[in-house]
Amino acid sequence: MAVSREPLAGADEFRSSQLRARDMLRGDLEGDDLEKYVEERIITTTLDKAVSWARGNALFPATFGLACCAMEMMSIVAGRVDVARFGFEAFRASPRQADLLILSGRVSIKMAPVVRRIYDQMLEPKWAIAMGACCSSQGVFNNYAIVPADKFMPVDVHVPGCPPRPEALMHGILQLRDMIQGDPTMGWRNRYGAVGTEEVLPGNLGADSVNVFGSTDRA
Amino acid sequence: MSEAQISDYRKLEESITLGHIQNEDRLSSELLTLNIGPHHPATHGVLRLIVTLEGEIVRDIKPVIGYVHTGIEKTAEQKAYWKVIPVVERMDYLSYYFNAQAFCGAVETLAGIEVPKRAQYLRVIHLELNRIMSHLVWLGTSALDLGAMSMFWYCFRERDAILDLFEMSSGQRMHTRYFQVGGVFEDIPTGFEQRLRKFIATMPERADQYADLLEKNEIVLQRLRGICPLDEQTLLDLGVTGPLLRAAGNPWDLRKVEPYSSYEDFDFKIPVGTVGDNYDRYRVRHAEIYESVKIIEQALDGLPEGPTITEDRKFALPPRHELATSMEALIHHFKLVTEGFRVPEGECYYPIESPRGELGCFIRSDGSSKPARVHMRDPSFSNLQATAPMCRDSYIADLIATLAMLDPVLGGIDR
Amino acid sequence: MPDATGLELIAGELRDLVDGAVINTTFDRGRAEIEVAPEASRPALGFLKQSGFSFLASLHGLDYYPDEPRLGVIWELLDMSGPDRISLKTRVSVEQPSVATCVDLWAGANNPEREVYDMFGVVFEGHPDLRRILMPEDYEGHPQRRDFPVGGEEIIFTYNEEQMPGWTK
Numbered sequence: 001m002a003v004s005r006e007p008l009a010g011a012d013e014f015r016s017s018q019l020r021a022r023d024m025l026r027g028d029l030e031g032d033d034l035e036k037y038v039e040e041r042i043i044t045t046t047l048d049k050a051v052s053w054a055r056g057n058a059l060f061p062a063t064f065g066l067a068c069c070a071m072e073m074m075s076i077v078a079g080r081v082d083v084a085r086f087g088f089e090a091f092r093a094s095p096r097q098a099d100l101l102i103l104s105g106r107v108s109i110k111m112a113p114v115v116r117r118i119y120d121q122m123l124e125p126k127w128a129i130a131m132g133a134c135c136s137s138q139g140v141f142n143n144y145a146i147v148p149a150d151k152f153m154p155v156d157v158h159v160p161g162c163p164p165r166p167e168a169l170m171h172g173i174l175q176l177r178d179m180i181q182g183d184p185t186m187g188w189r190n191r192y193g194a195v196g197t198e199e200v201l202p203g204n205l206g207a208d209s210v211n212v213f214g215s216t217d218r219a
Numbered sequence: 220m221s222e223a224q225i226s227d228y229r230k231l232e233e234s235i236t237l238g239h240i241q242n243e244d245r246l247s248s249e250l251l252t253l254n255i256g257p258h259h260p261a262t263h264g265v266l267r268l269i270v271t272l273e274g275e276i277v278r279d280i281k282p283v284i285g286y287v288h289t290g291i292e293k294t295a296e297q298k299a300y301w302k303v304i305p306v307v308e309r310m311d312y313l314s315y316y317f318n319a320q321a322f323c324g325a326v327e328t329l330a331g332i333e334v335p336k337r338a339q340y341l342r343v344i345h346l347e348l349n350r351i352m353s354h355l356v357w358l359g360t361s362a363l364d365l366g367a368m369s370m371f372w373y374c375f376r377e378r379d380a381i382l383d384l385f386e387m388s389s390g391q392r393m394h395t396r397y398f399q400v401g402g403v404f405e406d407i408p409t410g411f412e413q414r415l416r417k418f419i420a421t422m423p424e425r426a427d428q429y430a431d432l433l434e435k436n437e438i439v440l441q442r443l444r445g446i447c448p449l450d451e452q453t454l455l456d457l458g459v460t461g462p463l464l465r466a467a468g469n470p471w472d473l474r475k476v477e478p479y480s481s482y483e484d485f486d487f488k489i490p491v492g493t494v495g496d497n498y499d500r501y502r503v504r505h506a507e508i509y510e511s512v513k514i515i516e517q518a519l520d521g522l523p524e525g526p527t528i529t530e531d532r533k534f535a536l537p538p539r540h541e542l543a544t545s546m547e548a549l550i551h552h553f554k555l556v557t558e559g560f561r562v563p564e565g566e567c568y569y570p571i572e573s574p575r576g577e578l579g580c581f582i583r584s585d586g587s588s589k590p591a592r593v594h595m596r597d598p599s600f601s602n603l604q605a606t607a608p609m610c611r612d613s614y615i616a617d618l619i620a621t622l623a624m625l626d627p628v629l630g631g632i633d634r
Numbered sequence: 635m636p637d638a639t640g641l642e643l644i645a646g647e648l649r650d651l652v653d654g655a656v657i658n659t660t661f662d663r664g665r666a667e668i669e670v671a672p673e674a675s676r677p678a679l680g681f682l683k684q685s686g687f688s689f690l691a692s693l694h695g696l697d698y699y700p701d702e703p704r705l706g707v708i709w710e711l712l713d714m715s716g717p718d719r720i721s722l723k724t725r726v727s728v729e730q731p732s733v734a735t736c737v738d739l740w741a742g743a744n745n746p747e748r749e750v751y752d753m754f755g756v757v758f759e760g761h762p763d764l765r766r767i768l769m770p771e772d773y774e775g776h777p778q779r780r781d782f783p784v785g786g787e788e789i790i791f792t793y794n795e796e797q798m799p800g801w802t803k
Binding site for chain 2: 063064065066067068070071072074075077078079080093095105106108110111114118134140141142143144145146162163165
């Protein structure tokens with residue numbers, strides 16, 4: 001990611017921004033200018049804060065157990081580390097009804113398109129936790145068959161461990177909740193270009209993409 | 220792939236073996252192909268089933284696996300023998316001690332290492348605790364599939380108690396790397412025995428409570444009794460072992476017929492079913508919990524004194540206090556940590572009885588410090604082939620119940 | 635395991651069955667193994683199944699790189715009445731990796747034979763459904779052959795791991 005610094009394009013631009021600031025302070029900016037000015041500077045309103053508080057406290061995780069980490073994910077639903085006291089016990093099976101994808105376990109190359117498809121089927125706003133070492137990096141297995149989740153989908157929180165203790169996963173989920181409640185714009189996603197995920201349907205595929213199921217009877 | 224290759228492939232993929240169709244004349248419009256998984260609330264792990272339905276009745280099933288294939292066997296060829304243990308433990312992720320035992324047993328056979336008696340007893344204790352834990356997870360998730368949701372919380376309460384014990388002896392809840400080649404990593408700490416005794420005192424009563432919850436319930440009985448039986452000869456042809464075979468009436472248990480790691484010292488029974496339907500499979504696994512508790516109690520009572528790992532310094536690390544005084548200990552330690560031990564050339568297949576059946580480890584050694592081939596014969600890989608004969612001509616709901624009673628663990632299937 | 639003499643008796647009967655079948659017998663550390671020629675593997679398996687080894691415990695493959703012939707297939711058979719175990723091995727080359735299937739003897743050989751095909755490239759003649767089972771359908775290559783790269787991400791300081799002493803024999 002290149003960081004570029006541009007010098008101000010001459011003294012004129014500086015002067016005009018000075019004049020605009022003076023006008024705003026005097027209350028002379030109106031209409032679109034004023035709105036644009038306010039939007040650029042005020043991060044969040046009280047309504048935004050309330051909405052993000054509600055969203056953070058009512059996450060619906062998707063049941064997505066892949067491997068050993070799924071056992072520890074089931075442990076957080078169990079009685080000792082009880083995820084229901086935070087309100088997250090409603091694990092939805094359908095991705096359309098879930099907003100948190102807890103990737104628990106190793107993502108093999110055969111499973112990666114399936115995971116991506118499920119992530120695409122979730123509706124915005126959605127978050128993803130990469131639980132365990134295998135989906136964050138390749139974990140214990142550095143070989144041909146495993147792909148880290150960062151390579152094909154945006155991940156918000158990585159929880160380390162092999163498998164992470166249920167308490168560790170709970171800590172990760174609570175960190176995510178703090179992230180949701182603190183900064184609703186999720187600006188980092190814009191920086192990494194992860195906004196606007198679309199479902200890939202056979203019609204959307206470009207001409208040069210290779211599709212194994214390309215025979216016409218599958219259209 | 221060329222067009223001709225794709226169509227050949229499709230023909231193979233779409234080939235189905237139908238048992239019996241009710242409405243022969245309306246066949247082409249009646250059969251529905253349904254894809255269950257790989258992401259589905261009821262498949263245990265990422266198993267994909269392509270089901271051919273006539274109405275609500277299943278006519279054929281083709282399981283598609285490979286969605287959690289991790290290339291563990293290939294990774295194991297790049298690592299020294301003791302580094303393979305944590306990698307191989309993650310195959311059948313509910314019975315990690317069994318994976319470690321199969322691998323360590325195979326290496327010990329190849330290298331001719333004798334495991335001390337205390338280490339064997341400690342291994343038996345941890346193996347049987349793992350068996351109980353695996354059956355508890357199976358019971359909790361199967362009851363969840365059947366609809367009896369509260370069982371999940373009760374079973375996981377016991378499972379947490381067992382994982383506390385594992386954490387006490389090795390520091391980790393799962394994938395503990397406690398079994399080493401030649402014995403166990405270190406001795407059990409003080410307080411482990413008391414805690415374990417408290418656990419095995421309460422476990423049979425808890426198992427009775429699970430039976431009370433489930434076995435008199437009309438819905439559970441109707442969903443399990445008489446559903447999807449499979450006879451013993453078909454199971455043997457398919458290579459099925461473990462509780463599935465025992466439910467069909469064959470008392471084949473490797474702990475009794477080919478005892479390993481001092482199992483011959485213990486007195487326990489093998490629960491065997493009669494009909495081979497889902498209810499028998501459930502009862503066999505449930506009864507095995509009591510037998511495992513018995514074995515642990517006998518092992519604790521008879522735990523001998525002695526070393527917990529072999530004294531052969533070429534394979535096991537010397538204790539730390541020796542490093543300050545003995546030169547050979549220092550050299551052995553250095554060699555073991557940098558290069559690892561070398562195992563003489565040869566091939567070995569070591570089978571043990573895991574909670575799902577015969578788990579065998581095949582190792583080929585070429586004389587270097589890394590194995591040349593590690594292959595785990597996983598029980599679920601063969602047991603999964605029994606889904607199709609079992610579920611043909613039954614309802615989808617029965618398919619879900621049968622899959623639950625089959626107890627497949629996809630980590631072992633896909634490795 | 636059948637003891638050494640029992641193994642030789644079985645090997646003798648196999649030699650009578652098919653000429654030139656038995657290449658080698660090994661009785662080592664409690665493991666009895668007979669190596670047969672690839673053409674004779676199917677008759678040998680049929681004979682062993684009839685003489686009591688009726689359960690196929692495991693079917694797996696391995697790569698003997700750099701020894702030729704490279705690809706080996708091993709059948710682990712179990713006689714439940716003994717209990718007795720015996721292994722049958724055959725070795726084929728990469729250029730002609732064809733072995734007869736034993737799906738008609740044991741239905742449970744279906745998945746293991748697909749796995750050996752997927753991972754090593756051994757083609758089982760007569761298998762009803764020989765496709766890749768663990769890798770994606772369009773994957774090229776046979777991963778567990780020893781000259782297939784392990785893959786994965788490069789880790790710092792491991793670029794010359796394989797030249798370090800002790801990495802191989």
